[in-house]
Each structure stands twice: as C-alpha cells, then as structure tokens.
Amino acid sequence: MAEWLPGYAEQIDAGAFPAEASALETDARAMAHLVEESEAVGVNTELPRLIKAIADRSIAAGHGKEQYPVLIEEFSRPRGD
Secondary structure, eight states, X not given: OTTTHHHHHHHHHHTOOOOSSOOHHHHHHHHHHHHHHHHHTTOOOHHHHHHHHXXXXXXXXXXXXXXXXXXXXXXXXXXXX
16 A cells, blocks of 8 residues: 555645556446455445445546546535535
C-alpha cells in the first residue's frame, strides 16, 4: 500500500484521476468476479457489493476510463444524489 497511496492522494487532491494502472471499468469487472466467486464459496459479499455499486455509479457518471481513486467523487456526494 505504501507505494500507491501517495499517488492516489495526489490524484484526489488534484481532482484528476488518469488511469495509470487500470481503468475503473476494468476494476469493476474484477469486483464482479470477486462477488461471484465469494458467493460460490459462501463468503460474505456485503462489502464487495457496496464497493461495486459505488463503482457502477461512478462509471454511469462517466468516470469508467479513470483510475480507482475517482471513487472518492462518489463517496463525497450527499446522500440521495
């Protein structure tokens, strides 16, 4: 975590989220796979489903080509948006 965290913080501070490692669309597919496989072996999927739902909202808002820390934009929205 120590290697990528400063870069994510810089992106959040700048409000720019270039997909340097992977795009959120790619990450969302991996999240879906995690949920499916977790269900298959009986692992609780509440948290992965929540994060996947937030990623899906971010993608729907046009952020699919940006990097994972763009999710902060969804976390910072008031409830009901």
